[in-house]
Amino acid sequence: MNETIVCVVGNVATQPVYRESAAGPSARFRLAVTARYWDREKSLWADGHTNFFTVWANRQLAANVAASVEVGQPVVVQGRLKVRTEVREGQQQWASADIDAVSIGHDLARGTAVFRRDPARAGKPETPSATARPEPNWETPRPTEGPADEAAQPSPEPAAVT
Template identity: 65%
Template sequence: MNDTTICAVGNVATQPIYRDLATGPSARFRLAVTTRYFDREKSAWTDGHTSFYTVWANRQLATNVAASLSVGDPVVVQGRLKVRTDVREGQPNRSSADIDALAIGHDLARGTSAFRRANRQEATASPPRPEPNWETPEEDSAPDSPAPVRKRSGQPRAEPVMVT
């Protein structure tokens, strides 16, 4: 694919708007990205130009955005950049930069966050797959075996946890 994938670091500028559409949940918010540079004359960091993007999230990401983000939160957004141009009669053309988000998270360089796993509703109730046996087999003392297999030493392994 020839999409332009970007990673933008900024602040949530508007309260996320959540909609439950026929195609599934959708959410959008505005992201403010301000460049910073070191001004040698002032010997201090200075804010530069601020760019605004409309961030679109779909499905489970939209639900989580609506429950997790608020105005002013520092976030990292990764997704596909789309530049759209609206042509309206009697008005100059209007362009907007949108990000179709693939992943959104709090910027932990600027604060802390507590993660809670979302309860996802499974579309089809299928039985869980059996967990594979990851243990190394015991040494085989039979003379016809090609090479002995050593069992790992150290602490015993914890039982695997199946996450649904």
């Protein structure tokens, strides 16, 4: 309930690893997120510190990540942040920042992409109610010329007051 939801923009740092298990498919990859800042002395943009996140995707998102995401591509990831610390025998304590992804997409501010629906799910409705009612017509109708339009225009002669 009180989870930390984050949205991060960065570059894919490792090739996604896809696995099938009894719990369902999963995929993971490392995401590099580098801060950018304006260097006033040099009058140019410079790179700041880079944070690395391990992004985890499950079920259909995992399959789509494996088919769509490659090293170096800019992506936007939204999901639950989980920071873990661990101490192993004979080693120093280390921390890991993981994102349990809810949504992953290419960053269209830095390139183009072509979206394709998964052919295996193309004929299946997303929700049971998707087949219950038709999609509404969102287009706004254009005004037509006619008596209503003529009445709305001001008349050339002022009306007489009695």
